[in-house]
Amino acid sequence: MPNAGTPFDDLDDYLALPRLTGLAANADGSRVVVTLAELNPKKTEYLSAVWELDPTGRVPARRLTRGTKGESAPAFTADDDLLFLAVRADDSDDSPPAALWRLPVDGGEAERVLAAPGGVTAVRTARAAPRTVVVVPVLPSATDLDTDRRLRTLRKDSGVSAILHTGYPVRHWDHDLGPDEPHLLDADGARDLTPAPGVALRDSGFDVSPDGTFIVASWRIPIAGAALRSVLVRIDVATGERTVLAEDVDADLESPAISPDGTQVAFTRETVSTPECAPRISLCRMHFGANPEPVAPDWDRWPSSVTWAADGSALIVVADDGGRRPIFRIGLDNAVTRLTPDDFAYTNVVATEVAVFALRSSYAAPPHPVRIAADGTVTVLPSVALPDLPGALTEIDATTDDGRTVRSWLVLPRESEPAPLLLWIHGGPLGSWNAWSWRWNPWLLAAKGYAVLLPDPALSTGYGQELIQLGWGAWGGPPYSDLMAATDAACADPRIDASRIAAMGGSFGGYMANWVAGHTDRFAAIVTHASLWALDQFGATTDSSYYWLREMTPQMAAANSPHRFVGQIKTPMLVIHAALDYRVPIGEALRLWFDLLTASGLPADEAGDSPHRFLYFPSENHWVLAPQHAKLWYQVVTAFLAEHVLGHDVELPETLG
Numbered sequence: 001m002p003n004a005g006t007p008f009d010d011l012d013d014y015l016a017l018p019r020l021t022g023l024a025a026n027a028d029g030s031r032v033v034v035t036l037a038e039l040n041p042k043k044t045e046y047l048s049a050v051w052e053l054d055p056t057g058r059v060p061a062r063r064l065t066r067g068t069k070g071e072s073a074p075a076f077t078a079d080d081d082l083l084f085l086a087v088r089a090d091d092s093d094d095s096p097p098a099a100l101w102r103l104p105v106d107g108g109e110a111e112r113v114l115a116a117p118g119g120v121t122a123v124r125t126a127r128a129a130p131r132t133v134v135v136v137p138v139l140p141s142a143t144d145l146d147t148d149r150r151l152r153t154l155r156k157d158s159g160v161s162a163i164l165h166t167g168y169p170v171r172h173w174d175h176d177l178g179p180d181e182p183h184l185l186d187a188d189g190a191r192d193l194t195p196a197p198g199v200a201l202r203d204s205g206f207d208v209s210p211d212g213t214f215i216v217a218s219w220r221i222p223i224a225g226a227a228l229r230s231v232l233v234r235i236d237v238a239t240g241e242r243t244v245l246a247e248d249v250d251a252d253l254e255s256p257a258i259s260p261d262g263t264q265v266a267f268t269r270e271t272v273s274t275p276e277c278a279p280r281i282s283l284c285r286m287h288f289g290a291n292p293e294p295v296a297p298d299w300d301r302w303p304s305s306v307t308w309a310a311d312g313s314a315l316i317v318v319a320d321d322g323g324r325r326p327i328f329r330i331g332l333d334n335a336v337t338r339l340t341p342d343d344f345a346y347t348n349v350v351a352t353e354v355a356v357f358a359l360r361s362s363y364a365a366p367p368h369p370v371r372i373a374a375d376g377t378v379t380v381l382p383s384v385a386l387p388d389l390p391g392a393l394t395e396i397d398a399t400t401d402d403g404r405t406v407r408s409w410l411v412l413p414r415e416s417e418p419a420p421l422l423l424w425i426h427g428g429p430l431g432s433w434n435a436w437s438w439r440w441n442p443w444l445l446a447a448k449g450y451a452v453l454l455p456d457p458a459l460s461t462g463y464g465q466e467l468i469q470l471g472w473g474a475w476g477g478p479p480y481s482d483l484m485a486a487t488d489a490a491c492a493d494p495r496i497d498a499s500r501i502a503a504m505g506g507s508f509g510g511y512m513a514n515w516v517a518g519h520t521d522r523f524a525a526i527v528t529h530a531s532l533w534a535l536d537q538f539g540a541t542t543d544s545s546y547y548w549l550r551e552m553t554p555q556m557a558a559a560n561s562p563h564r565f566v567g568q569i570k571t572p573m574l575v576i577h578a579a580l581d582y583r584v585p586i587g588e589a590l591r592l593w594f595d596l597l598t599a600s601g602l603p604a605d606e607a608g609d610s611p612h613r614f615l616y617f618p619s620e621n622h623w624v625l626a627p628q629h630a631k632l633w634y635q636v637v638t639a640f641l642a643e644h645v646l647g648h649d650v651e652l653p654e655t656l657g
Contacts (some may be wrong), residue, residue, distance in 0.1 A: 006390045008447040010499030011631045017038060018384045019438060020367045021048055022348060023359050026076040027127050029055055031105075031437065033064065033074045033082065034359075034369055034383060035323055043627055050074050051086055055357070057379045064103060065110070075123050077128055079107040079213075083113070083123055100134055100187055107458070113356070114187045117149040119178050123187070124208045127260065131212025131237065132187040135201065137180035137192055148180075167199065170542040171582040174621030177202065178347075179329065184215065186237060193240050201229065205255045209262045213237055216245065216256040216265050227546035230254055232267060234288075240501065246284075246292050253284070257356070260312040265385035266295065268303055273550045278472035279430075279438060280465055282316065283330070296334045300464040307613035310353045318346050320432045320462030323395070323407060339376050345411045357381075361436035363409050364393045379447075390414060391446040398482075398489035404467075406482045408455035409433055410490060411442040418497035419451040420645050423487050423523070425505030425512045429459040429475070430468065439623050439630060440506065445580065448638055453490045457482030459508075473551055476515050476560040482521070483512065504637070506530050506576075507584060507622065511562065517573055518565025525644035527637055530575040530584045530622050533592040535561040543582040555648075563595060570601035572611040574640045578620035578632065589614070632656070 007013040022035040033055045047070035051061045065071045069087040076082060082103040087096060097119025103110045114120060118137035125132050142148035155161070163170075170177055182201040184193045194201060199220050219233040219242075231247035238609065246253055256267045266285045269292075273279040281302040283295035301319040309316055315330045316339070326344030329337045340346060344360040347367070354370035356372040369381040390546040391413040398406045412417050422445055426433050433454035442452035451508045456463065458471035458478035471479045490499035502525040505513040510531025517526045532538050535557035539549050545561040558564075573596060577589030597604040604610040615636050617624055624633050632655060639650040 002615055006388045007448065008387070008390050008441075008443045009632055011177075011444070012442075014042075014444065015043065015627045015631060017366070017387060018370065020384060021357060022072065022074065023350065023357060023369055024074040024076060025055070025306070025350040025352050026080050027078070027352060029354035029357070031076060031080055031082075032357050032369070032371075032381065033053070034061070035072055035074060036384065037070075037150075039627060044610045045626065048072055050082070051383065053381045053383060053444070055355070055371060055381070057371060057381045059382070060099075061381075073123055075125050075132075077102075077125050077132065080129050083125065083132065084110075084541045085120055085123065086110075088112075100132075103544055108523075114185070114190060116185075117147055117152050120187075121182070124206060126208045127210040128213030129210070129212035130188065131208060133206070133208050133215060134185050134187045135182050136185045138183045138192070140196070140198075141178050144192070145194075147284045150178070167222050168228075168546070169543055172202070173543065173583055174580045175582075183218065184235065188411075193235055193237065193241075194242070195240070198222075200228075204230075207256050207258045207265075209258050209640045210260055210264055216258055218252075218254045218256060218267075219244075221542050225546060225616075226467040231270070232265070245288070247284060253509070257306050257308055257315075260310060264312075265304050266308065266315050267292075268306065269294075273472075275473055275551055275553045278468045278551075280468075281573075283315065290552065296330050296336050297335050297569060299330075301328075302461050305347070305349055307349055307351050309426075310351050316349060316351050316356060318349055320420060320434055322462055323409060323434050323456060324362075324430075324462070325434050327358065340386050341376055341469065342370060342377060342378065347435070362393075363411065363433070363436060363442065364389065365437045366438070389443055389446075391443065396486075396493065398481060400478075400485045404482075406455055406489075407488070408453055410493075411446050411452040411454070412495060413446045413449050413451060414451060418450060418495060420500035420502070421453060421487075421490055421496050421498070422641070423453045423455070423490075423501065423503040424440055424451045424484065425483060425503065425509035425516075426454070426456070426460070427505070427507030429471070429479070429508035429511075432456050432460050432462045434462065439625070445638070446655055448642075451490070451496055453486060455483055455486035455550045457486065473553075473556045474560070475511065476519075476562075479512060480515055480519065483516070487522075494559055500645050502526065502641055504529075508532070508624070513573075514562035515560075515565075517569045517571050518562055519568070521570045523571055525574070525641055526571050527574045527576065527640065529624075530578070531575075531588060531592065532562070532580050532584055533588045533595075534563040536593070538588055541585045541587060563591065566595045566599045568601060569596065570638075572602065572613075572644050574615065574637065576617075576624075576637075577614045578617040578622065578624055580620060581622040583622050589616075611644075628655070 019037045025032045032055045035048045037048040052063045071084045073085045085098045099115040100113040100120045116136040122135040139151045189472040216233040218230045220228045230252040232245040232253045251269045251271045270281045284292045286292040303317045305318045317328045327339040329339045344362045346358045349358045359367040361367040371379040396410045503523045504527035505627045506529035510528040513528040539552045585651045593614045635653045642648040642650045
């Protein structure tokens with residue numbers, strides 16, 4: 001029987017677990033805060049509040065904010081006041097957009113700093129000067145915030161939601177783009193620093209100089225073929241003057257980080273991929289007025305975040321590495337040192353004068369705050385209790401036919417008898433199973449008695465450029481054979497019942513699940529979530545077609561599209577998709593569902609009955625995030641697996657009607 005006594009044995013208990021979602025620290029490391037999200041009384045959404053931690057790790061955390069609609073994006077000013085974003089009603093509007101608020105360091109009530117008609121979506125501060133820069137969406141014909149307010153009122157009162165586009169893209173993940181455009185504003189004077197930016201600041205990273213006199217931002221420029229490229233610009237705060245710092249026709253320049261003395265900027269460089277060549281992400285650094293130079297050019301990992309050590313002596317970088325995501329220190333001499341020696345994945349890294357603070361997680365622990373000393377010593381800061389797990393986490397290696405090693409995490413339930421196996425394929429495809437996920441959580445399956453295999457096949461990050469290139473343009477090749485090799489290795493383990501196995505994946509993992517379904521009947525059931533099915537239609541309908549079509553030529557799509565093998569599918573499939581998924585549009589699921597019913601090896605009978613199932617969420621996005629829907633997702637998935645893998649009939653939830 002599955003183990004009892006952990007939050008993973010009951011979905012309501014699991015969904016009620018508090019979740020850390022962000023971290024900030026002041027310059028000298030004397031103040032550290034996190035955002036903590038908790039389930040609301042109706043169990044329909046998570047609301048976050050800001051909590052202050054003891055940076056030494058000795059005193060329990062204390063709550064700082066208590067807004068009814070939550071707070072997010074904490075940041076410290078140079079004088080240690082706390083800034084955050086919050087939605088708080090007033091006499092003129094009972095449902096305003098998020099505004100910028102300030103909580104003084106010496107106590108008292110929070111005060112509103114800046115409210116904008118379109119809301120405030122991000123905040124950055126200067127390290128050593130009273131300067132705050134925010135991102136504010138503004139309608140394209142508005143010349144100031146008052147005009148923006150008038151135009152928004154006009155659209156609202158007229159019931160107009162139409163958007164007239166003149167370029168690309170028009171959608172992103174789960175929302176329509178436009179008609180407003182992100183601007184950078186000097187929050188202290190509500191001055192627009194980037195008039196008429198167009199698409200330039202959508203998903204743009206930026207940093208404020210320590211003295212608050214200038215900003216460095218990634219700036220997106222439309223180019224032929226409905227594509228975008230990203231350059232680095234410097235924006236003078238006093239005048240708004242904008243100059244191009246660095247550009248590269250062969251790469252996108254992103255994630256700028258200004259040095260503590262304000263004389264240099266570090267940034268990432270992602271090469272523009274081609275059908276034959278996968279992208280590569282590397283680091284660069286430049287003194288203002290000089291040319292960029294590569295940082296650690298021989299280091300074969302992809303940096304996912306970059307900041308400066310407080311004294312400017314090194315870059316503090318996070319990168320996937322062998323199923324982990326450590327923090328690395330890269331000196332100005334390009335020497336790379338792994339700072340954190342453990343099995344965790346680090347995010348929200350902040351370098352202060354006394355230590356580095358961050359959130360860390362793994363498949364053995366959800367995100368929690370830590371302090372990292374210069375010698376790599378990690379101190380956990382008291383915040384939330386980490387839940388007990390219904391099993392154990394281990395690793396397993398497989399050897400491919402060409403002699404390569406495919407490594408995987410293997411989650412094992414606590415039961416001693418051999419467990420049924422669930423192969424869970426990660427998305428991306430350029431990613432890795434290395435960090436805790438509240439949505440794709442293997443422990444919920446372990447609590448049901450399953451062993452869960454989390455492999456990193458070809459295209460996975462953290463193993464070098466060669467493994468990424470191996471699967472580039474060949475999704476149905478090495479990634480598939482790597483997954484089968486990993487499954488073979490797991491099935492050879494005496495703790496696994498090789499006669500009862502299933503496969504599951506979402507996004508690219510859903511693509512691979514579809515490909516698996518058409519190429520083997522070894523699995524008893526397959527769950528495919530938000531999956532790519534017909535590559536010929538996906539490439540031009542996804543929200544960032546220009547990126548995908550760099551790899552997905554007509555020849556690649558024809559060779560690697562799962563829909564061409566529908567007739568070979570003899571495994572019951574659970575198809576899951578949401579209407580507001582713009583990364584993998586709903587048309588993929590609609591075509592997959594029709595093809596399964598009419599052309600698969602398990603078609604519907606004359607009465608229309610089929611072993612396949614289609615779980616559809618009209619109001620959800622790529623991930624299915626609302627707590628009540630995430631709960632339903634797991635209820636349907638585990639019932640489907642129980643029927644086909646375990647031979648059990650499990651009653652479906654009443655909420656399905």
